[in-house]
Amino acid sequence: MTDSQNIRLERIGAVTSDIGAEISAYDAANQLLFVVSGSTEVQVFDLSDPANPQPFAAAPVIDLTDLGAPIGGINSVAFKNGLLALALEAEIQTDPGAVAIVDINTIVNGTPIADAAKAFQAGALPDMVTFSPDGKMVLTANEGEPDDGINPEGSITIVDLSGGLADVTAANVTTANFQAFNGRESELRAAGVRIFPDIPAAIDFEPEYIAVAPNGQQAFVALQENNSVAVLNLATKTVENIVPLGLKDFSQPGNGIDASDRDGAINIVNQPVFGFYMPDGIAAYEVHGSTYYITANEGDDRGDADEAGTGDAIRIKDLGDVVSFGRNGLALDSKFDPSITEDENLGRLTISSVDGDTDGDGNIDQLISYSSRSFSIWDAHGNQVFDSGDQIAQITAAQAPELFNANNGDPEDFDTRSDNKGAEPEAVTIGEIAGRPYAFIGLERAGGGVLVYDVSQPTAPEFVQYARNDEDIAPEGLTFISAEDSPNGKPLLTVANEVSNTIAVYEIDVPQQPDATDTGSGSSRDPGVKQEEPTNPMGDGNGDSAAMSIYGRDYAETLMGSSGNEMIFGNGGMDELIGKAGDDKIYGGSQADRIMAGAGNDVIYANGGMDYINSGSGLDQIWLGGASDAIVVLETGDGYDKIMNYQAGSTRFKFANPGNLTYTDSAAGLQISQGNDLLAVVAHRTTGDFGTPSFV
Known part of the structure; x- marks a missing residue:
């Protein structure tokens, strides 16, 4: 980071x-x-x-x-x-x-x-x-x-x-x-x-x-x-x-x-x-x-195309209702699958009715939204x-x-x-x-x-x-x-x-950054030192509860929390970031970090490098962001992980025992279970686009 x-x-x-x-x-x-x-x-x-x-x-x-x-x-x-x-x-x-x-x-x-x-x-x-x-x-x-x-x-x-x-x-x-x-x-x-x-x-x-x-x-x-x-x-x-x-x-x-x-x-x-x-x-x-x-x-649009005048906006499923500019309905080009006009697909998406006819035949060849x-x-x-x-x-x-x-x-x-x-x-x-x-x-x-x-x-x-x-x-x-x-x-x-x-x-x-002679103590924002932080910097933004912040230096080190709610910020180097108990927020650095969140409902933001992430117990959220080839540890027990920005072929999983795994679609995303134990929910993924999971 x-x-x-x-x-x-x-x-x-x-x-x-x-x-x-x-x-x-x-x-x-x-x-x-x-x-x-x-x-x-x-x-x-x-x-x-x-x-x-x-x-x-x-x-x-x-x-x-x-x-x-x-x-x-x-x-x-x-x-x-x-x-x-x-x-x-x-x-x-x-x-x-x-x-x-x-x-x-x-x-x-x-x-x-x-x-x-x-x-x-x-x-x-x-x-x-x-x-x-x-x-x-x-x-x-x-x-x-x-x-x-x-x-x-x-x-x-x-x-x-x-x-x-x-x-x-x-x-x-x-x-x-x-x-x-x-x-x-x-x-x-x-x-x-x-x-x-x-x-x-x-x-x-x-x-x-x-x-x-x-x-x-x-x-x-x-x-x-x-x-x-x-x-x-x-x-x-x-x-x-x-x-x-x-x-x-x-x-x-x-x-x-x-x-x-x-x-x-x-x-x-x-x-x-x-x-x-x-x-x-x-x-x-x-x-x-x-x-x-x-x-x-x-x-921005200029009004509805299903009314007389010069409006341009129309839902895809309603192209036949276009009357603006003296027109009498439009149609999609035959290359489109008719199922896209269904409400749960693209049917309700608002597009421009005056753009997208690329071949001049009067049909819409490009779906162009606002x-x-x-x-x-x-x-x-x-x-x-x-x-x-x-x-x-x-x-x-x-x-x-x-x-x-x-x-x-x-x-x-x-x-x-x-x-x-x-x-x-x-x-x-x-x-x-x-x-x-x-x-x-x-x-x-x-x-x-x-x-x-x-x-x-x-x-x-x-x-x-x-x-x-x-x-x-x-x-x-x-x-x-x-x-x-x-x-x-x-x-x-x-x-x-x-x-x-x-x-x-x-x-x-604006945290004070250390110079070469910094001993890691004494300033209001010294890296490596816990400090009271009365806001949630990357969560809901409400600032409702106080937390402690620990800031890393620009080299490899171990930053360890305690039993409270902490925010731990890695910096440069391959850091070990340990949250222990409490509802922690841990921000990985730009290199390969080892992140151990411990107990509590934690949020982990991986940033870059081949991170090793173990969120521990609790209802945790892991945002992979720019992390490449991240390893995510999934364990049975209390709680499950919600994984954001999963990258097929890049994100890898580690299990104590990878047997008896099942993958199920849900409204929240792809569910990974072991027996009756829900291990993780991979947001915005289904069994159709999850790919073949990689294990270590």
Whole structure:
């Protein structure tokens, strides 16, 4: 296990909003958090005590109606250099919106909003706002969604602040549109850009989110429904390229999908289905001088195809009901087995009815669903260097199985989003901690929460933690606060949750790494020493019970727990990790480790190398993750093991006596029994795909 995996998020505080919580921004100088949710008010929270956020006494709310201009709501907020930028939707959605820029210090000192802010016209439906890294530009993504028969152009508004807010006029505002791409629709479609029939590109393109490159030269603009990214030249303030993102192939190894909400189980398997990436959130960062951007691939459609109009979405089994765009039903190509239209197979999966006819005969040849159910990393030229495959599904299935693909964090809705877009990765932000970049990815569905990855190697990100809490449902906005800007000197992550209306504050624990002269004692996070840890770093994220943590060094050693509930973190070297009694969580390192969990209900996370794993007695969970050729010891007695990420031909089993073994399918997975004793349940496997087990 690398040092990066030792960072841990702990939910230390939260506040519930009376009017909603979607997007947030942080002012380090005043220790204030600004939150918007589509109303005409900005909520202001005092974050000076991150464990107890409170409404800011001097100005708990900033009411934008006091600007004097009619607005429909505030869709987004950003903060930089003492200025608060706000994306304002018009009262009529298809009319031009506005971007407001507020001098926050004057607001804090009691100045009315009308005297502290300036507002400038933007394009239709400004849905997101951000600053350039140097704070000299404000950019809004104007989505231009159609409504009531009107379909405005999408665009990006750019406000030049280089002369200071006081001197900004309408002459400093530029709106970059997509009119240069009109007439090139056939060319763009051939390249893979998704454009609806008979609609000009400038109208069809709908900017969703903006990430400005760290060098300030380019901005990457997610065109979600178009499955593309626009590249904006910030020197010329023009869109210079449209980059298609391609399709995810769910039939490939590592790209499994649970595509049915009627199969009654977690069933992550390969299917003859493709997926549009269709990112919502996008964030840019730099590694060794090269720019990359990360996309949270949520997916989105434009309405139902079984109604008149321009809708595209339809269940596979209902293709015959398609009437949008003047059509009279569609059919699958004859190459597909008719059984895929059954509910427990692919029948209920929502796909696009305007894509997938590859030979022009009017039938659907490719089943293309919305969302790749992943996050991806792309270089500055639009080449994909990484995709998380089915990791999001596997992680949420392992750590919050009762909420797998649930709607709005309700166990009664288990599996109900499998036929749509799965966990729906919605938001992404990047923060640097101890010199390493980390990506935080918010999940709108399933158990909600935030996935944490070390992205210092863009081609091989490393999973760190899944942090979630039952009180927080549907994260929409993530704000990273560096240790330098934090009120308590520790990195923080705030999570604005759209459904629960909660704003959660996570503190990020960064263990001190030993130097060559470290004796293994004395610091607050010394490897090899037990320390109180009041959170569950990779489990349910609730932080309900205290535990002890033991951190390994970067060489082979033995780390031993006791009778309590411990978290043991291996590091480098071939470690021996011993949990003894208690409900332990043991994290293997990057090399071949020997893991002995002992009694209790333990969770074991193997990371890499040829690990030897004996979970002992109790109801244990073994997540094999990146471990190759792992050996799992199965014993008769109390309890059984639940094994995640079993790899046929790689994972091996060891028994005291391998005789009298039986293999049985169940809703929870493949059951391995010896006589009447259940030894293990191998999740997401059946007798059909388990393969021939290997023994040692």
